[in-house]
Amino acid sequence: MQEIGYKEWGLIPYDIDPSSGVLQAPNPPMMSIIALEENFSIVFKLNAIPQSLVIQVEATALSAEGHGDAVLSVYTGSTEDSFRAASATPWEKGFESMYALFQTKVDRPGLYLKLYYGHTTAFVVNKVQFYS
Secondary structure (H helix, E strand, C coil): CCEECEEEEEEECCCCCCCCCCCCCCECCCCCCEEECCCEEEEEEECCCCCEEEEEEEEEHHHHCCCCCCCCEEEEEEECCEEEECCECCCEEEEECCEEEEEEEEECCCCEEEEEECCCCCEEEEEEEEEC
């Protein structure tokens, strides 16, 4: 698999409508460790648009407890203010040392990708990577 980078990323701390929430303050393409709470979203602007995209999310194993194949909802769009729910495969969960790895695949993503978190417990994300 070939890694696909992203131009910018950002956090939407209270994303009531994931299909239209707009990122207010984009960050350079170096994501730090973040704790997602209920109704938080992470938005990415990808460098390229592949036919299919594999998303890999690394989280702390402790915060991943109790999460299965519906940890994050995936949205995609061609503009930064309009998203649609992506048809993604169920999240696969694995462990590597102190971390939980979640992976899914999205067909025909747009330039923008949003990962929406709708659970009530905090979820600590160490990194997100994309592959074609």
